[in-house]
Amino acid sequence: MIALGELLAALLPSRALVFLQGDLGAGKTTLVxxxxxxxxAAMPEEVSSPTFTLIHEYGDPARVYHIDLYRLDSPRQLEALGLDEIFEREAVVVVEWPEKFARWLPRAHLxxxxxxxAGARAITVESARESLTPH
Ligand SMILES: Nc1ncnc2c1ncn2[C@@H]1O[C@H](COP(=O)(O)OP(=O)(O)OP(=O)(O)O)[C@@H](O)[C@H]1O
Ligand SMILES: [Mg+2]
Structure with missing residues (x-):
């Protein structure tokens, strides 16, 4: 997952929005x-899950934002995070559990x-507008 993340990093534009979908423990944070x-922006051991903090940023200036929506319950909480401002930055923004708030997140994303x-992972990468299914 780390090697794949590095590969993705090389392909992504400096401003990008990436949604990560996969079950608990699938490897989303490891990809980040x-x-x-x-x-x-950071060494792998410096990157931890923003499960409780909701947003982590890496690099100075920040080049990677890692957002975890797992613990959010309502669109109001999402709004309070102020993501719109982050989405405008020249940075790679990675979002775990985007399917919880598909309707409130930008349509243009990867x-x-x-x-x-057991023992294997299948990974697909798509540039999608309609890929999100409601949680
Ligand atoms: N390709 C892999 N092979 C084996 N173990 C892996 C692989 N990818 C991740 N892991 C391990 O699986 C565990 C869970 O990974 P990770 O935290 O990245 O999952 P996650 O999808 O972010 O989960 P969550 O939904 O809870 O945030 C970690 O211990 C990680 O080291
Ligand atoms: Mg995670």
């Missing part, structure tokens, strides 16, 4: 470790889907 490494089963 690779993206941050690839963009020289979706990485990770499905993990």
């Amino acid at each position: 470790k690779g993206i941050a490494k690839g963009l020289h 979706t990485v889907k990770i499905s993990a089963s």
